[in-house]
Amino acid sequence: MATEFHNLQELRHSASLANKVFIQRDYSEGTTCRFQTKFPSELDSRIERTLFEDTVKTLNNYYAEAEKIGGQSYLEGCLACATAYIIFLCMETRYEKVLKKIGSYIQEQNEKIYAPRGLLITDPIERGMRVIEISIYEDRASSGSSSGSSSTSGTSAR
Amino acid sequence: MHLGLTEPVRECQYNQICTRNSSPMENVGHTKKRSPQRKWQIFPGRNRFYCNGRLMMARQTGVFYLTLVLIIVTSGLFFTFDCPFLASNLTPAIPVVGGMLLIFVLGMLFRAGFTDPGVLPRATPDEAAFLERQMDATNGSSGPGYRPPPRIKEVVINGQTVKLKYCFTCKIFRPPRTSHCSLCDNCVERFDHHCPWVGNCVGKRNYRFFYLFILSLSFLTVFIFAFVITHVILRSNRTGFLSALKDSPARYPFTKGNCQMLSHITPRSQAGSKHSEVPISVDACVCALVSVWFVAMRACGFYRRWSAFLDGVGLTVLEVVVCFFSVWSIVGLSGFHTYLISSNQTTNEDIKGSWSTKRAKDNYNPYSHGNVLTNCCAALCGPLPPSLIDRRGLIQPDTPQPAPLSNGSSGYTTQLHTHMCDQEQCIQSTKFVLQAATTPLLHSGPVVIGRGGPPLSGKSSLGVTCSSLAPNQPSLPSSMPGLSCAGDMLALRDPETHCHHHHFVSPEETPSPPGPMPLTLPCTAHAGHLNPAQLYDPASQDSLHEDSVRGLVKLSSV
Numbered sequence: 001m002a003t004e005f006h007n008l009q010e011l012r013h014s015a016s017l018a019n020k021v022f023i024q025r026d027y028s029e030g031t032t033c034r035f036q037t038k039f040p041s042e043l044d045s046r047i048e049r050t051l052f053e054d055t056v057k058t059l060n061n062y063y064a065e066a067e068k069i070g071g072q073s074y075l076e077g078c079l080a081c082a083t084a085y086i087i088f089l090c091m092e093t094r095y096e097k098v099l100k101k102i103g104s105y106i107q108e109q110n111e112k113i114y115a116p117r118g119l120l121i122t123d124p125i126e127r128g129m130r131v132i133e134i135s136i137y138e139d140r141a142s143s144g145s146s147s148g149s150s151s152t153s154g155t156s157a158r
Numbered sequence: 159m160h161l162g163l164t165e166p167v168r169e170c171q172y173n174q175i176c177t178r179n180s181s182p183m184e185n186v187g188h189t190k191k192r193s194p195q196r197k198w199q200i201f202p203g204r205n206r207f208y209c210n211g212r213l214m215m216a217r218q219t220g221v222f223y224l225t226l227v228l229i230i231v232t233s234g235l236f237f238t239f240d241c242p243f244l245a246s247n248l249t250p251a252i253p254v255v256g257g258m259l260l261i262f263v264l265g266m267l268f269r270a271g272f273t274d275p276g277v278l279p280r281a282t283p284d285e286a287a288f289l290e291r292q293m294d295a296t297n298g299s300s301g302p303g304y305r306p307p308p309r310i311k312e313v314v315i316n317g318q319t320v321k322l323k324y325c326f327t328c329k330i331f332r333p334p335r336t337s338h339c340s341l342c343d344n345c346v347e348r349f350d351h352h353c354p355w356v357g358n359c360v361g362k363r364n365y366r367f368f369y370l371f372i373l374s375l376s377f378l379t380v381f382i383f384a385f386v387i388t389h390v391i392l393r394s395n396r397t398g399f400l401s402a403l404k405d406s407p408a409r410y411p412f413t414k415g416n417c418q419m420l421s422h423i424t425p426r427s428q429a430g431s432k433h434s435e436v437p438i439s440v441d442a443c444v445c446a447l448v449s450v451w452f453v454a455m456r457a458c459g460f461y462r463r464w465s466a467f468l469d470g471v472g473l474t475v476l477e478v479v480v481c482f483f484s485v486w487s488i489v490g491l492s493g494f495h496t497y498l499i500s501s502n503q504t505t506n507e508d509i510k511g512s513w514s515t516k517r518a519k520d521n522y523n524p525y526s527h528g529n530v531l532t533n534c535c536a537a538l539c540g541p542l543p544p545s546l547i548d549r550r551g552l553i554q555p556d557t558p559q560p561a562p563l564s565n566g567s568s569g570y571t572t573q574l575h576t577h578m579c580d581q582e583q584c585i586q587s588t589k590f591v592l593q594a595a596t597t598p599l600l601h602s603g604p605v606v607i608g609r610g611g612p613p614l615s616g617k618s619s620l621g622v623t624c625s626s627l628a629p630n631q632p633s634l635p636s637s638m639p640g641l642s643c644a645g646d647m648l649a650l651r652d653p654e655t656h657c658h659h660h661h662f663v664s665p666e667e668t669p670s671p672p673g674p675m676p677l678t679l680p681c682t683a684h685a686g687h688l689n690p691a692q693l694y695d696p697a698s699q700d701s702l703h704e705d706s707v708r709g710l711v712k713l714s715s716v
Contacts, residue, residue: 027313027315030315030316067540067541073539077538081370085265093542093544125546127282128278128279130278130281133285
């Protein structure tokens, strides 16, 4: 029940938002962007722990790469300063490039892993980089069994 | 339960209304064509936006214009009256360097003034509800009407304990180094201070521009000051210092006699423009303006104090002295910020002494990279994060209010967001239904009516249990105890889509929370909506289903 895998065709006719889980930021290493890898209890019955942790760790790595202070970022900063930041009208910053990569990664994860399990990850940039919002959808296609299962999962979640 | 009998009929009616009202795409399209509103127009903070959301400033911009005027007028006078002499007598590089400095100063001023300083968008209703539930859970729920004391979270950052405060305006726990600016009514990341001179807060995204502005302004000020002095000296070398001062056109500005005298002395400039016959009064004016520049109050104070001295010695000397102090103060400010950058502190932290060893012996700055050079490079040349508030994004009518998108990742996220919004509109209700179904509270009286049973019964008991619920605004589904919110969420934040829900509900139960609780009842609509063939018109059901799953489907299809 909870670990039923549905493809998107099934979900098309029967998905409804049940719940949202917010993965908070992890500030233990300062103000750099990191999210907690603690597995939320609401997802217990929906997805394997390792998959979830992999996703969050990959996202953390992407953000670390975006905010990395190193040779390339210095070069970009100095070049920008020298051109009075006009250069950013022509090219996009490294951060923006990484954000695009993150966007496509999240989309890919949603398609391959999360949507089949009735989950949907929202890109943190849409939430001000404060949280990773995971929407949990209940599958309504399996009528009676779903209501039974949803109540069961509900109780088990509690 | 009484619901059982009447439900099917109501659901049909309900569904019809739902169908009629929620072709959200049509409505959206129609609305969009009429007046596409951009997000900056509904931005909750006290900011001003220009150029259709591209530029962003604080509300009070008067001092910014003063800064601009002072810089431009002073530099203008310098270029008009001093540079010709200096260019012809010393080197033409002087006006060139001066010009470059001026352009840089203005560029940095505009960048600092018009850039989003790192405003954190306010929490979406879901997030706010989630956080409130967490706080209630940890602190024990209090009775209605009692506001819990401000919440604080403690985190350990690199060995130092840092307290994160809860911002009641933005409904978030402020990240470290974030502060809420009361003038702009926004939480700003890495908040340094609110600078009226640049007309904006100084925060994470524009600190380097602010620093470069005051640094280049110091150079410009010193440059102008030095060359004005040079000019006076050069002229006085020719006429004699005292006579230069005595004849100081500070008293007799722009007299013909002065001009002639000067032109007589400077043969090279005779062939030049008459601008070379610079009255020294202009130099005095330049000095005066520069002095007024960032220390207007102080200059006035000095003037009053030294007024007696003035008459004796002459304005010129006073102006040079005051000019020196103003230069000193702007240079001092640059020096102060250089110190802050090298130790990776904000003005806020320095003033409060957050990391001072006076507070505690083992107090240290957990954000410092340990190395002065690394700190400087990180502050000035580090990556520039994008704006978190999507100022120029188009508002979708069903968008949850504080739901910002980034400027950078526009295409995908906008699309996703649109789809999310479409589906959220329709599915938020279902979530409540489901929560109702899944809550132990509601298991007390479930009535199964086909598929829509549990939700409907849930709703009825919801009406009873949820009257005293969390005073929350979320009109979108939130997590768990959203059950409580579900009950509360009877009011409609979005009348066009939800009003029918309300109608549906009212006969059955008294909408417990009157105005303030935005309740979304739509659950039942979707409950019905989700009973495929039983009670509905399949077409309407399909459209709703399509809407509600659009996000997932689009994701896969992109």
